[in-house]
Amino acid sequence: MSKVNPIQAIKANIQCQCGTVKGSIDSPSALRFVCYSKDCRGYYNALNALAKNAGKPEAAALDPFGGCDFTQVYPCEITIREGQDQLEKRLIRKNSPIPRTYAKCCFTPLFSTGGTGAALLNSNLLSAWDQHCEVKYRIIGRHALKGDGSIPKPSMSWSVPFGWFFAMPKRCQPDKAQPSPVEVKDIKELKLLEGFVEGK
Ligand SMILES: [Zn+2]
Ligand SMILES: [Zn+2]
Known part of the structure; x- marks a missing residue:
């Protein structure tokens, strides 16, 4: 099972593009x-x-094939120290179960949280993460863009890879949902993100 559940420890500072929101991440996994x-x-x-x-x-940086690079950690592993008043929580559509938080000072996507306890952090906030952490899964490849042909398209799963179904249930840990960097009292009260349309 360890083969399909690769984990890496990381301790790093994070900040939004303009530097108003500052914090850190401390995750063993x-x-x-x-x-x-x-x-x-x-x-x-x-x-x-x-x-x-x-x-x-x-x-908000997409990869050459229209992908969002995420690092899955837990809400209790994310600490925001400055710029809390700039954290904006939105849903992309009504009834979405996922509050997505961005920095309204500069529109940097920060993280999303949800009922499972997991948090998806924007990997681009982790400087040099590229050099020491491999991408373990590339999911929903059926929605990927073609790219401009300048670099080869990495292999990706049409939906999610088989290993995902073994790895992810164990990674849903509601006990790690608190303390959370953002409080969501009632998800139904969250506003929708202006101008959201599905990516082509
Ligand atoms: Zn900012
Ligand atoms: Zn997605």
Whole structure:
């Protein structure tokens, strides 16, 4: 089972693109994966559009195939020390079970949290993570973009790989949901993200 549940420890500072939101991550068991879903891409696209409207640089980086690079940790492993007033929680659509939090100072996607206790952190907040942590899964490849042909497309799962079904249930740990970097009292009260449409 250890083969399908690769984990890495990480301790690192994190900050939004403009540096107003600052915090850290301390996880003994981070798991990095890339999601090519139209939902995640649409969320990043909407944040980039909001940044553009505000005259700011884009802060939501997609990979060359339209994927969002995530590091799965737990809410209790994320600490925000500065800029808490800049944390904005939104849903991408009504009845979504996933509050997605971004920094409203510069529209940097930060993390999403949910009822399972897991948190998905934007891997781009972890400097040099690329060099010491492999991507373990590439999921929802059926929604991936073709790319421009300049680099070969990595292999990715049409849906999720078989190993996901063994690895992920064990990684849902509601006891690690608190303390959370954001409080969500009633998910139904959260606003929808302006301008969200599914990524093409
Ligand atoms: Zn910022
Ligand atoms: Zn996704």
